Amino acid sequence: MSYIEVENLRKTFTVRKKREAGKLFREKEIVEALKGISFTVDKGELVGYIGPNGAGKSTTVKILSGILTPESGRAEVGGRVPWKDRKEYVRHIGVVFGQRSQLWWDVPIIDSFSLLKDIYRIPEKDYLNRLQELTDALQLKSFMRKPLRLLSLGQKMRAELCGSLLHSPELLFLDEPTIGLDAVSKLALRDFLKWENKEHGTTIMLTTHDMEDISALCSRVMVLGHGQKLFDGKLPELLERFDTVRTVVVKYNTENPKLVLPAGVVKDKKDDEIHITYSPVDIPTADMLAILQNAGTISEMTLQSENIDHLIAAMYKEMDL
């Protein structure tokens, strides 16, 4: 039995539409946020959960963290049903909502932490050890006694992470944790998550729009769109399906290299650089390189695959999201 088991999970919201002219009452519209999602996650896995805005990512996280109750379907995490016996269940999980805050606005963050200690009934010794560990890993020491309102976004996110991990949860949900962070903070955050996953075997489920997060962290990725699961597997597998175009940029020492290109390959000359666009499905990259080498002496060459964001955009488009 897997650690997280989700089967046919459905959730609908009722949205009241604006009243139309001539009608007395507002009409209701039912929005299906999740149309029967199923997946399993093993203990210690680091799973990325992607999809365009409004795909149902956050809804899944909120159901699995015991906040929302689904219409139908089954979900069990470590043998517990999130929306039943919520109080007992949430003791074992941690959640970080990238756009929200759990720490108190105008009291020092250390006080917020000690409140969390009491909320989760963490024994004093465990708390101090864990706090020390997290303080070091997340470099919180310099602003531990400052209130939240004085912290920068990066510092805030680190403090939020610490708050969500104080009780050493088995499972951590991260809902867009890198939103709005600068490059340094993002890298530090990813390193920390890897460390936490490895060191404590914490299962991590992460939703994001930043594909770098996924490629740096997640061994597995799930794609969600229109409330349905569209893909579940390794990131390279996903990319392969949409990564249909490669570009080689070559520079030759030889004057007028004799390039004989097969049909379907586009050649474009810019100054002394030649840009060749081909599809690795039609011509294997090895063959392509052989052709280029036979044409003359190469002085410089770069092989480019398409930008990961473009790939995802292409994928969303193809899946009609």
Added chain:
Amino acid sequence: MRAYLSVFRMRLKMELQYRGAMLGGIICQMFFGIVLVALYNALYESKAQVMPIEQVSTYVWLQQAFFRMMVATDQDLYDKVKTGNISYDLCRPVNMYWFYYTRIAAQKLMGSLMRGIPMLIVAFLLPKGWGLTLPHSIPGLLSGLAALFFGLLCMCALENITMAFSMRTLDPRGMASLLSLLMVTFSGNLLPLTLFPDSWQKVITLTPYAQLLDAPIRLYSGEYPVSDLPVILLRQAVWAVILILLGIWFWKKNQKKMIIQGG
């Protein structure tokens, strides 16, 4: 239990940070107190009422001093609903109703003590008929304090109901202003309940609003004899239980129907 005590302590601490707001609150409530007392003095000049003027001014001052306890709202909590930060509280291993109840209690208690005590000292120094008089008796004072505690229980329960409402409407202002209209009228803040016609008083004193401050004040001033204390406390306790149960029911219902909008 530790979680609830801890949030209580934390909220007390937070309240202490707002010393500027405290000073503003004192000045505002002192102003209202003086205007009201002046009004009653003018009224009594032309035609004296059954209730002596000293008692009226004492009533007004006590109402003003604990005004904060009655109507203070925890803006932070409403902001949580508005911004969705409430999501975090919903995934804590605590009972949401009592978690917020203790938070509200801390704010009401600390907020009103910080404002009330300096105000009452100033009011005590004002001339007779304008200021605060000593309690009718020591037992009167003690039973007044007991009744104030039970009144606080009712006030927190009322506030938590408003809070539950705001989860539906997202903005508490409509509901809060409706409730505070009832509150200032029937709690005796606008006009001491003792000055209402006797037949009205029979009904008004039974409402939950009269349990908040009116009952404790009347025990303090000796208008209610100490021997009435058990009946008063019972009435307050019944209301506290009713309001708390109503609040718990409301919260439970909300938790089932909840939507967290936007990401």
